[in-house]
Amino acid sequence: MTTRFEHRRSHSALASLLSIVLVLATYGVGCRDDTPLEQIRSMxxxxxxxxxxxxxxxxVSQNPDDPELNYLYGIALLRTGSPDMAIWSIRKAAESPEWAQRAGLALGNAAVSSQEWDNAVAIANTLLDKxxxxxxALLIRANAQLEQRADYESVLADFERVIELRPDDFSALVSRVATLIALGRIEDAAEGIADLEESMGSGGVSQARRSQICTIRAMFAGERDLxxxxxxxxxxxxxxxxxxxxVTEQYVQYLDDQRRPDEANEVLRQSxxxxxxxxxxxxxxxxxLDTAKRFDESEAxxxxxxxxxxxxxxxxxWAGLADHYVAxxxxDSAAEAFEQSLDLVAEPTAxxxxxxxxxxxxxGRNERALDVSKQLDNDAFxxxxxARVHLNMDEPAKALERLDEVLPLWPNNPxxxxWAARAAEQxxxxxxAIEEYRQSIRSAPGFSDAELRxxxxxxxxxxIDDAWSAISRYLDDHPNNxxxxxLSMRLATREGKPARLRNVISELSGRAVWGAAVAERADLLAEAGNLQDAIDTIREGSALDLTRPRNADALRALVRHLVTLGQAEEALAAAGSALTAAPDHPAFSEIQATALAATxxxxxxxAEFERALELDPTNARALVGLGRILAEAGELDAxxxxxxxxxxxxxxxxxSYESAAQLLIAAGRASEAEARWAALLKEHPYHVDAAIALARARLARGDGGERTLELARRAVRFRGGPAAGRLLADVHSARGDEARAKEILERIEADAAQS
Structure with a gap:
């Protein structure tokens, strides 16, 4: 059984590269070897x-339903560092009553190795029911729940039951002490550590076990604030x-918990x-280093x-360098780095x-992607x-058609x-789209931004209720997103239930994301015409220190609303104070530049926008601000x-899309503006202004076809108000359905009269 002290190292370095694959169903590719089953067992x-x-x-490709072959294949994949790929084969084996228990344990261990804690707990519960x-199974459940840092009492009970069944189980003894530390049961933890240390004196204790006991002692001192x-x-x-x-992992975790990330980095450097x-x-x-945006150091x-x-x-x-370029x-550089990584692999796996x-x-290197995919024997792969290439080429119907061939083979691939949901949206x-997103979330919560979308x-x-249902689980698992x-602040505000809003504020205040939540609350007040209330919310109602980098979102909102209220110099002073406190923080430099532009x-x-981009080339807001400055200076293309x-x-x-589209329209470059609106709608399919702009552009050139009708209906569906209703009426009129157009316009007038 992999313990909480061991599993992290098996997690793939390529995880951030994989936007399609999580749970890989494994089909037949590879060499033609007639190795009999007995030889496999011997291996x-x-x-x-x-x-x-x-x-x-x-x-397995020849006998896809054979439970023993699937089990052995899953074990081989698990033991060679591919737990994500192992899961499907082991799950297939678990369908057989004869192999259910062995496969279930392997499946649970694979879930732990892949850090799928909920899945591991569910698998263990099924085994423990029998x-x-x-x-x-007790160890799988306990270790997974220990990683979730939840229900420590149940975790402790599981470890203690394992020790009753197997008194010499070292991993259970170590994990029991870790759980006691987490529960704050100091005397019991001290006794457990003493027992572990006594076991070292008996001889025959491996270096690995000695290092774990040493680490437990250090963790115990930290828990007592020593x-x-x-x-x-x-x-x-x-x-x-x-x-x-x-030792290294737990020391780094300890230093992170103490908010000493630079020291933690130094521990990793020394190791x-x-x-x-x-x-x-x-x-x-x-x-x-990438997370801290110290990109040069990371690359070195x-x-x-x-x-x-x-x-x-x-x-x-090289694979890590690919991750770095993705960040x-x-x-393009990420793809080149990953190709270099595979050049050093004798036989790359599927x-x-x-x-x-x-x-x-x-x-977006579509031809090359298709060429590489031809090396895959499996049609589903x-x-x-x-399908992804079809989406790149703005062919969502073809993408969905191709995915409809994949999904029967891979019904639970998140x-x-x-991507089926994304294609359906387009x-x-x-x-x-809603059903596909829900299925993706059920298959692997937190795998993508499906909950957010x-x-x-x-x-x-x-x-609003459906929106809460969609995000509630993700909120619990990702409290600092x-x-x-x-989004939760926006939903609570728009829902109009004071109790819900109080709960959200209580949950978020004090967290690293509180600044983002306050900024959203202020923006909503400003949208309602309450600019001064928006400013007061940030300055007086949030208890935020606006000179701290973590609160950059709130400072950005404050500057924006002060400028709108005609107080640009005051906005500049607020931005300047933050930049003085943290002169090398790219977001503060970008906010200062925005205030300078407003004055x-x-x-x-x-110059300040360019400095922000030197500090952080990935600051998209700085690029938008720079783009506006360049356009105002007559450098439209730049x-x-x-x-x-x-x-x-x-x-x-x-x-970024809106600013470009508006400038292109002003320059008389309507077709290019339409392309920018289309790109925005592809990313945010519920963007009403983009849908209306595209439909109006199509109508202007005499196109009242199905796509134009869909865009108008979309604008109405997503609450575009009278403007969307009048657009829909115009589309029906262009299509010759005057009766339907008249009905829509009469409804708009009736609604206006009632309001």
């Missing part, structure tokens, strides 16, 4: 799991066990110097890895080939890539369901290029 008995993968792949004393002692103990552990992943071929250390450090760490003579470590570093929204095709499709089939879609329809915080200091604003770059970095930033 597994001798732990030759890697050697058995290709022979098993072929056997046998409450299944020690392995932070100097905890740090000393962790340093001692690190010195005694320099290659222990347990990496000791073990330069350790890919987990290198990739973990690089990801942390990864480039040091690609020069290593160890091919596996170099390949992993920077440089998808999963790796699919991953490469996926990142190529994401980069190819179908995923082909990525396939997600076609205006919102009933299908579904919540926004329901909100746009005015279905700023987009979700803003008519265009050259200074341009401004449009900045807007294009902004939307490539942050596809959800409406301003």
């Amino acid at each position: 597994h008995a001798n732990k030759q799991f890697a050697d058995s993968v290709e022979p098993l792949r072929e056997l 046998n409450p004393d299944d020690a392995e 932070h100097d002692e905890a740090k000393t103990l962790f340093e001692t552990c690190l010195s005694s066990f320099p290659r222990s992943s347990t 990496l110097e000791t073990a330069p071929n350790d890919s987990w250390l290198r990739l973990s450090l690089a990801r942390r 760490v990864l480039r040091a890895g690609i020069t290593l003579p160890n091919r596996r470590a170099a390949s992993d570093s 920077m929204q440089d998808l 999963f790796q080939t699919l991953s490469l095709a996926d990142i190529l499709a994401r980069a 190819r179908g995923l890539i082909e 990525g396939a369901r997600y 076609l205006g089939d919102f009933g299908r 579904l919540g926004r879609l329901h909100e746009a329809e005015g279905a 700023p987009e979700m915080a803003a 008519g200091r265009g050259e200074e604003a341009r 401004g449009l290029d900045a807007f294009e770059r902004a939307s490539a970095i942050d596809a959800g930033l409406d301003e």
